[in-house]
Amino acid sequence: MNDKQHSLQEYPVIFGEVLFDCFEDGNRVLGGAPFNVAWHLKAFGFDPMLVSRVGCDAMGREIRETMSDWKMRLRGLQEDPEHPTGEVRIRLSNGQPEFEIKDDRAYDHIDALNLPDAEPSLIYHGTLALRHSRSTEALATLLGQCPAPVFMDVNLRDPWWRAGEVQALMSRANWLKINDVELGLLTGSGSSLRSDAENLLARHDLDGLIVTLGSEGAFFLNPHGEYIECAPETRVEVADTVGAGDGFASVCITGLLKNWPWQQTMTRAQRFASLLVSQRGAIISDPEIYRGLREQWQ
Numbered sequence: 001m002n003d004k005q006h007s008l009q010e011y012p013v014i015f016g017e018v019l020f021d022c023f024e025d026g027n028r029v030l031g032g033a034p035f036n037v038a039w040h041l042k043a044f045g046f047d048p049m050l051v052s053r054v055g056c057d058a059m060g061r062e063i064r065e066t067m068s069d070w071k072m073r074l075r076g077l078q079e080d081p082e083h084p085t086g087e088v089r090i091r092l093s094n095g096q097p098e099f100e101i102k103d104d105r106a107y108d109h110i111d112a113l114n115l116p117d118a119e120p121s122l123i124y125h126g127t128l129a130l131r132h133s134r135s136t137e138a139l140a141t142l143l144g145q146c147p148a149p150v151f152m153d154v155n156l157r158d159p160w161w162r163a164g165e166v167q168a169l170m171s172r173a174n175w176l177k178i179n180d181v182e183l184g185l186l187t188g189s190g191s192s193l194r195s196d197a198e199n200l201l202a203r204h205d206l207d208g209l210i211v212t213l214g215s216e217g218a219f220f221l222n223p224h225g226e227y228i229e230c231a232p233e234t235r236v237e238v239a240d241t242v243g244a245g246d247g248f249a250s251v252c253i254t255g256l257l258k259n260w261p262w263q264q265t266m267t268r269a270q271r272f273a274s275l276l277v278s279q280r281g282a283i284i285s286d287p288e289i290y291r292g293l294r295e296q297w298q
Contacts, residue, residue, distance in 0.1 A: 012253060013076070013120040013146065014038040015051045015139055016129035017107040019086025020059050021242075028059075030066060031282050032086060032107070033126045033155055033246045039283045040250035042072050043290035046257065049118060051076035051142065052129075053106040059085035060106070075116045080106035101128070101157060108132040112141035120146055121257060124249070126153045127169070131160040143172060149207075151256070153249050154178040156185060170204040175256070177210040177249050197221055208262070210252060212245055220266050230266040236274045243282020248273045254297075268297065 016034030023029075038050040050072065054060035056079055063085065067074060086107045089100040107129050115138060123146060130136045143150065152173035154166065163186060170176060178186070178200075180193055187196040193211060201209045201221060212218040215238075217231030248269045255265030272293065276282070284290065 011047045011049065011120055012041060012122040012124060012257065013049045013051055013118050013142070013148070014041070015110075015123060015125040015142060016135075017086050017105075017126075018050065018052045018054060018063055018077075019088055019105070019107065021088045021090055024091045029281055030063065031088075031243065032128075033153060033243075033249075034124065034129070035063075036243050036246035036282045037124055037153070037250045037253070038072065039070065040247060040290075041253060042070060043284070043287060044250065044254050045294060046254070047073065049073045049076045049116065049120070051110065051115065051138075053078040053080050053083075053110045053135075054086075055079075055084040055106045056081050057084055059087070076118075078106075078111055078114055080109055083109055099157075101160065104132075108135055110135040110138040112138040115142055115145070118142075118146055120148045122151055122253060123148050124151045124153065124253060125169075126155045127161055127166055128155050128157050130165070130169070136165075149174040149256075151175045151249070151253055152177070153245075154182050154186075156182050167204075170200075170206075173204065174207045175210070175252070176200075176204070176206055176208075177212065177245070177252065179212045179214070179245065183211055194219070194221070194227070210248075210266075212248060214241075217270055218248065218266065220262050222262070226262060228263050228266050230270040232270060232274050236278055238277045241277050244273045244277045246282060247276040 014034045014037055017032040018035040019032040020028045021031050038048045041048040054063050083104060083106045086105040087102045091098055125139055150173045152169060183196050187200060189196055197209055197211050201223060208222045210218060210220050220228045251269035251272045252265055
């Protein structure tokens with residue numbers, strides 16, 4: 001066991017952004033990778049604590065109400081009287097979506113002095129919420145206070161990332177999830193994906209690395225030589241790919257907390273991601289779908 005390894009105990013803490021995706025037609029959808037992961041984990045039978053920050057506005061109130069209805073913990077959700085709730089504006093250009101991630105939002109100002117007391121089994125975080133110093137300091141404080149293993153989910157969103165900072169965060173992680181494009185951006189070797197992944201795994205002393213490949217599936221590797229590939233079992237009619245990676249991450253975390261073998265974890269994560277892309281939205285509001293999955297997994 002290296003100095004980044006710890007036993008998995010009670011519940012996960014999920015750190016980062018919660019926001020609304022706002023469309024030109026006036027519709028808006030609740031999201032943000034950490035929120036999506038926390039939502040799924042709650043439905044999978046865990047009791048995650050989302051550490052984030054929302055504005056004292058209508059969207060912030062809606063987030064609180066939605067989390068309360070889903071029986072999610074609210075203790076880690078801070079309120080900001082000065083900055084509005086996170087928002088992404090989405091518009092179609094020649095049939096393709098274009099994203100404008102609004103700057104200086106409440107989740108950019110997570111307050112290290114108001115973090116909840118926690119003894120988590122695992123800490124999850126991404127990279128978007130760390131685009132400004134205040135939330136970066138809050139994560140550093142959380143990691144210093146809670147000696148729990150870290151699952152890092154790389155989400156590179158231009159212009160809100162810097163390679164050196166992302167690399168430093170990787171060295172604090174136990175497990176890393178990254179997609180094939182991001183892997184290329186951060187390694188830049190131009191060799192094979194597997195070779196790049198092996199180099200990244202060794203450079204940051206990771207316990208495991210998950211590389212997602214879009215419609216081609218994903219692969220996992222660890223320093224013990226284990227290499228596992230998974231792909232969609234059947235052709236999936238894609239309705240919406242938003243949040244598929246977050247769903248994949250949530251099942252990987254479930255596997256870690258339940259001590260599943262990685263082959264089983266990857267197969268289940270791929271099936272759940274396929275289920276998500278077959279419907280609209282990044283989360284599922286029907287608890288019966290999650291209950292069916294839990295029964296299958298038992």
